[in-house]
Amino acid sequence: MNEQQRKEMSQIIQGDAADRKSGQDKPLKEKTSEDFAKYFETTYEPPNLNKARKRGRDEINVHYNFQIPEDIKNIGNGKKFLIRTYGCQMNEHDTEVMAGILTEMGYESTSDTKEADIILLNTCAIRENAENKVFGEIGHLKPLKLEKPDLILGVCGCMSQEESVVNRIMQKHQHVDLIFGTHNIHRLPQLIKESMFSKEANVVEVWSKEGDIIENLPKVRHGKIKAWVNIMYGCDKFCTYCIVPMTRGKERSRRPKDIIQEVRHLAAQGYKEITLLGQNVNAYGKDFGDITYGLGDLMNDIHKIDIPRVRFTTSHPRDFDDRLIEVLAQGGNLLDHIHLPVQSGSSEVLKRMNRKYTRESYLELVSKIRKAMPNATLTTDIIVGFPNETEEQFEETLSLVEEVGFESAYTFIYSPREGTPAARKKDDVPMEVKKQRLYRLNDLVNKQSAEAMKAYKDKVVKVLVEGESKNNPDVLAGYTERNKLVNFKGPKSSIGQIVDVKITEAKTWSLDGIMVENTVEVNHNG
Template identity: 70%
Template sequence: MVESKFSKVDFSRYFQPPSLKAARRRRREKVHIINDFSIPDEMKGIGRNKKYLIETYGCQMNEHDTEVMAGILQEMGYSETAEIAEADVILINTCAIRENAENKVFGHIGYLKPLKRENPGLIIGVCGCMAQEETVVNRILHKYPQVDLIFGTHNIHRLPQLLQEALFSKEMVVEVWSKEGDIIENLPQARKGHFQAWVNIMYGCDKFCTYCIVPYTRGKERSRRPEEIIEEVRDLARQGYKEVTLLGQNVNAYGKDLKDLDHYGLGNLMDEIRKIGIPRVRFMTSHPKDFDDHLIEVLGKGGNLCEHIHLPVQSGNSDILKIMGRGYTRERYLDLFYKIKKAVPGASFTTDIIVGFPNETEAQFEDTLSLVRTCRFDGAYTFIYSPRAGTPAARMKDNIPMEVKKERLQRLNKLVNQLAEESNAKYQDQVVEVLVEGTSRKNADMLTGHTRTNKVVNFSGPESLIGQLVQVKVTETKMWSLDGEWQREPEVSQS
C-alpha cells in the first residue's frame, strides 16, 4: 500500500460502504425541503479572476448536477474555462453505472498529476456517483494524492464550504454521506443553453435492480414539490426556452412519497406542465413497473408532450428479468408497449438492454432479440453486463465468457442498427419540425437538431436559426440521422 499524508484520515463519520440492507432502511428517514441556500459571506468573491472546469461523465442527472455546481461556482466569482491548463478548480463529476466509465475517470485523474505538480494551488475534486463507492474512495486515497476534494451526490449544495476547506486545509477533504441529503430548492444553475433545459423533478431510486448501483449512489426516491417544479418551468417559458426535459433516476415514480397529496403522480404533473407555454416537454428515464395508465392517458393528449418514449427493458426473457429484480415480465412489458403505442400514435421508442447477465442462456438471449424485433425500437443503448461492487448481482458468478458476451452484443447491435435504419427510412420526403441545437460536430457548415420523436436532423442554414423551431424536408435518411433542406417561411409583403 502506498503511504501518504491522507492515509490516516478518519472517514467513518462521512462514509459507509454500499449496503442493500442499509439502503432499504434509509427509505424511512424523513426528507426535509430547504429553501434558504446561500453562499457563505467568506466565500463570496473568492473566485474573482479565477477559473473553473467541470468534466462530466454519465447520465442527464449528472449533466444537471454539473449545471448546479457551475452556478454555485459562478456565484462565488469563478468563470468557466474549456482549457484545462487555465483552471484553478477542476471538478470531475463521475458515473458509476459501468466499469468502463470508472476506468476513464481514473485515467483522467492520473493525467492531472503533472498539472498539479506544476500548479500546487490547483484544486482537483472528484464528485458524483463514483464518490459514493467505498472502493473508489479508498483507491483515490491511496493512489491519487493529487486529489484535494471528494464529495458525494447528496451534498452538492455544500460545495462552497467544501471548497473553502480544500483551499485552506493541508489534508484531503472528504465528505460522502451514506444518508441522503435533503431537497435543496433555489440552487443557482448555469444552464448550458438558452433554449433547452433539464428540470430535475425527483432524486434517487427504490427499485434495487440486482445489477444497479444507483440506489446506493443516489439514495431513496425523493420528489420535489409540484408547485416548485411548475414555477421553474413557468420561469423557463418566460425566458423563452423551447424545450424542457423532466429528470429522475426513475422519473415515473414521481409523487409516490408525497403523502399529503392524494395520488399525485407524473401524469398529474405533466398534465399541468402541458398547459404551460413551452413548445416541447420530455421526460426520462422511465421504469416499466411505474408507467401507469393515467400517465399514458395524459401523454395521449399530445400538445407539447413529445412523442418519444425511452422505456428500458434490459432483457426480453422473463426469467432473466426476475433475476435482475425488474418487477415485470416480458408479457407485461409488451402489454405496456402496445398500450402506449396505441395512445400516442407515431411515437418513437428507445430502450436499454444488457447482454451476458449471469446465467443468461443462448435461448434467453434469443428472447431478447425476438422482443427487439417485435417492438422495432428506433434505437437502443446496449451494454455488456458489468458487475458493480456492493450489488446483489456482483455476488453471482459471472459465468458468461467475455467472447460470448461480445458475440451476443454484436448480434444485438446488428439488429438494432437495421431497425433504426428502417425506422428512419419512413421519414424520407417528410417535413419535420426541428429544434436547432447548433452546428454539426462532423460538419461545421451544417446545422443540427432533433425532431419531436428525437431523431437527429442535419441541414444547411444560417446560424441565426440556432435555438429556433424550424421546418425541414428530409432528403436523405441514414442509420442514425436524417439529412434535409430548411423550408424557409414565405416573406410577408409590406403594404
C-alpha cells in the same frame, strides 16, 4: 385523484401549505435559514452500501434558503474552474448546479486545464469502463497538480459515494484535494474554503444519509434552447446489477409548485424544450404520503405552460401507469418519444435482475402505449450477458426487440459493480459469447433504426435547431419531436428556433434535409 385530493394538491402548487390539512402527515417540511445552517453542521459518515440497502422512509426536508457565506462569496474572483462530466443527464444537471455555485463565488469557466484553479471530475459509477476513465484522468492530472500546488483537484458524483473508490483515491491518489458525493453539492463553497485553508491532505465529505431537497440552487445552463429540470432524486428499485440506489439515495420528489415555477421561468426565458429528469422519473410523487399526484398529473399541469416541447427520462416499466399514458395522449407539447428500458426480453433474466415485471407485462404496457399513441416512437436500454444468460434467453431479447420495433437502443455488455447482488453471481458466459451477442443485437437495432428512418424520406418535419453540425460548420443540426437527428443547410439565425425541414436522405441514425422556405417558428399547438 378525487376532488378533495385535487384541491389539496392545488394548494401545494400555489404554495399554500399552511391551509393543507394533510400536511401534518406529509413527510415534507420547509426549513428556515437557521435550521438550514444548523442541519448542515452535523457530522457525516463515509458511504456504506449495507446501510443504503436497509434504509427506510425517513423524513424529507425541503430547504429554500441556500446562500453562499459572505466570507467566501468572492473567493473565486480572478480564478477559473473546469468541470469534466461523465455519465447520465443527472450528472450533467449536477454540473450545471456546481457551475452556478462557482460562478456566484466569482470563478469563471474555462476549458483549458492549464488555466484552471479548480478542476472537478463529476463521475459516473454505472459501469466499470466509466470508473476506469476517471482514474485514468486522475493520473493524467497529477503532473499538473505537481506543477501548480495551489490547484484544487476534486472528485465528486456517483463514484464518490462508493466506499472502495474513496479508499482507493485516499490511498493511491493523494494529489486529489477534495472528495464529495451526490448529496452535498450545496456544500461546495464550504468544501472549497476548507480545501484552501485546511492542513489536511484531503478534504473528504461524503454522506450516506440523504433525503433532503435543496431548492433555489444557482445553475449555469448551456445555451437557451434545451434545459434539464430535475423533478426527483434517487431510486428505490434495487435492480440487482445497479449501484444507483446506493450512490443517489432513496426516491424523493420535489414539490410540484417548485417544478412548475422552474418550468414557467424557463418558458419566459425563451427555452424551447425541457426534459424532466429522475433516476426513475415515473415514480415521481410516490413519496407524497396520502396525496395522489404522480408524473401524469405533473405533466398535465406542465402541458398548460407555453413551452413547445416537454420530454421525460428515465422511465421504469413498473411505474408507467395509465394516468401517464392518458395525459401523454393529449399530444401538444407532450412529445410521444418514449424511452422505456427493458434490459432483457427474458422473464427469467428479468427476475434475476429484480426488475419486478415480466416479458408479457412489458409487452402489455407497449400495447397500451401504442393504442393511445399509435405513432409513438419507443427506444430502450438492453443489457446482454447478464450472469448465466442462456442462448435461448438472449434470443428472447432479440424477438422482443423485433416485436416492439424499437427505433433505437442503448446496448451494453453486463458490467459487474462492486456491492451489488449480481456481482456475487458466478457467471459462466464467456466474454467472446457476450461480445457476439452484443454484435447480433446491435445489428438488429441498426436495421430497425434504418427502416424507421426510411419513412421520413420526402416528409416535412419540425426541427429544433441546436447549432452547427459537429462535422461541418456550414451545416445546421437539430432534433425532431421524435428525437431524430437532422442535418440541413440554413441561416444561422434559425439556431434556437423550430423550423420546417424537408427530408432528402435517410441514414441509419440521422436524416439530411432542406429547410422549407418561409418557415416561421411554431408553438406547441403547431
